[in-house]
Amino acid sequence: MQVIFLQKLKVLSGSVLVCLLTLSLVIYPKEGVGAAISGLKVFWDIVLPSLLPFFVLSEMMLGMGVVHFLGVLLEPLMRPLFNVPGVGAFALSMGLAAGYPMDAVITGKFRRSGLCTQVEGERLLSFTNTADPLFIFGAVAVGMFGHPELGGILAMAHYIGSFSVGIVFKFYKNRNRSETIQSAETISDTYQAGILRRAVRALLKAHREDGRPFGRLLGDAVKESMSTLLMIGGFIMLFSVIIRMLTVFGFFGILAPILAGILRIFNMDPHLAHAVFYGILEIDLGSMATSRSIAPLVDKAIIASWIIAWSGLCVHGQVASVIHDTDIKMAPYFAARFLHGLFAAIFTWLLMGPLMPVFIHFESHTTVNREFHPLDRIIFSGEQLLVILGILIGLSILIYFHRRYRIIFKGKNSSGF
Numbered sequence: 573m574q575v576i577f578l579q580k581l582k583v584l585s586g587s588v589l590v591c592l593l594t595l596s597l598v599i600y601p602k603e604g605v606g607a608a609i610s611g612l613k614v615f616w617d618i619v620l621p622s623l624l625p626f627f628v629l630s631e632m633m634l635g636m637g638v639v640h641f642l643g644v645l646l647e648p649l650m651r652p653l654f655n656v657p658g659v660g661a662f663a664l665s666m667g668l669a670a671g672y673p674m675d676a677v678i679t680g681k682f683r684r685s686g687l688c689t690q691v692e693g694e695r696l697l698s699f700t701n702t703a704d705p706l707f708i709f710g711a712v713a714v715g716m717f718g719h720p721e722l723g724g725i726l727a728m729a730h731y732i733g734s735f736s737v738g739i740v741f742k743f744y745k746n747r748n749r750s751e752t753i754q755s756a757e758t759i760s761d762t763y764q765a766g767i768l769r770r771a772v773r774a775l776l777k778a779h780r781e782d783g784r785p786f787g788r789l790l791g792d793a794v795k796e797s798m799s800t801l802l803m804i805g806g807f808i809m810l811f812s813v814i815i816r817m818l819t820v821f822g823f824f825g826i827l828a829p830i831l832a833g834i835l836r837i838f839n840m841d842p843h844l845a846h847a848v849f850y851g852i853l854e855i856d857l858g859s860m861a862t863s864r865s866i867a868p869l870v871d872k873a874i875i876a877s878w879i880i881a882w883s884g885l886c887v888h889g890q891v892a893s894v895i896h897d898t899d900i901k902m903a904p905y906f907a908a909r910f911l912h913g914l915f916a917a918i919f920t921w922l923l924m925g926p927l928m929p930v931f932i933h934f935e936s937h938t939t940v941n942r943e944f945h946p947l948d949r950i951i952f953s954g955e956q957l958l959v960i961l962g963i964l965i966g967l968s969i970l971i972y973f974h975r976r977y978r979i980i981f982k983g984k985n986s987s988g989f
Contacts, residue, residue: 640775672855
């Protein structure tokens with residue numbers, strides 16, 4: 573009875589919210605259209621040209637078996653560290669290079685293709701959901717705060733916090749015995765057959781099972797990528813309208829005392845309450861509001877770091893939309909975003925302490941405007957992807973050879989050699 577009541581309450585509350593949003597657009601059509609146009613501009617100028625090449629390439633690499641090849645090479649690193657299959661490193665790399673919600677798109681494809689289990693998909697989604705370096709350095713540190721040196725602190729806190737979440741979620745539902753046995757068998761096969769030979773076999777097998785010729789694979793990749801990106805664009809426009817309507821109707825005035833009280837508990841400037849409000853909903857608006865606040869720089873950096881890690885309900889909606897046809901649950905994702913925000917804020921506070929003298933002359937609140945064209949974003953993200961994948965593969969191969977020769981050495985000792 574309680575479950576049925578909750579389901580009915582969920583349906584009724586959703587219906588009421590949709591009706592209120594529709595009514596607000598009727599009352600304030602000018603504000604709603606303006607917000608929708610702003611969201612469309614962000615999607616058309618930045619999101620679409622920046623992410624489309626990576627979406628198409630990820631589809632192509634998955635269909636041609638390249639992702640399977642990388643998965644075998646990266647298994648010795650990803651399995652012990654995060655308890656996810658080696659293909660998880662591809663989602664991690666693409667997420668680090670291209671940003672939200674690239675990792676969720678790839679994780680959803682992994683689950684549909686059977687490259688990870690439900691639990692592994694939830695673990696993977698917990699720590700690969702990261703902002704790209706160009707957003708942190710270019711958009712936030714330079715474009716919003718006007719302090720390029722702040723980008724290093726925000727980036728370090730963000731990525732260290734993300735990896736910390738991954739290590740924590742390594743133990744999430746780790747009592748699945750069949751998964752443990754399967755993982756042990758996979759690692760054993762890797763060391764017995766040779767990592768490169770097994771990687772090539774995985775590539776050829778995946779390409780053979782896919783069976784699509786190159787032309788059809790390219791067409792399907794473009795079609796599916798455009799469909800996913802249009803859905804993401806719709807979410808960006810929708811949340812732009814929702815945020816604008818919440819502002820018009822004065823919801824911030826209701827929540828401001830509560831948010832200010834929470835900030836005082838953590839000994840932070842209550843003027844950042846409006847930034848937290850916007851940051852809960854959308855990452856760009858929250859980061860911009862933080863940079864324009866009159867609060868001390870340390871407090872602003874901590875809140876900005878929290879907002880970037882939390883990523884906003886707009887990104888959460890995009891993630892939910894791209895994994896809706898899988899059995900991956902959103903509850904672990906929400907818990908991971910909360911934990912990531914907490915870790916990122918703490919690491920920012922720790923980093924800002926010893927480095928604070930460097931930022932004393934940054935107390936002026938001027939901003940530096942700088943635009944990054946889509947081609948610059950693509951080049952920068954591509955370079956980041958190659959560097960990250962190269963580092964991860966190098967580490968994985970080093971771990972592989974270390975363990976392989978250690979096993980051989982132990983075997984010789986036990987045989988009397």
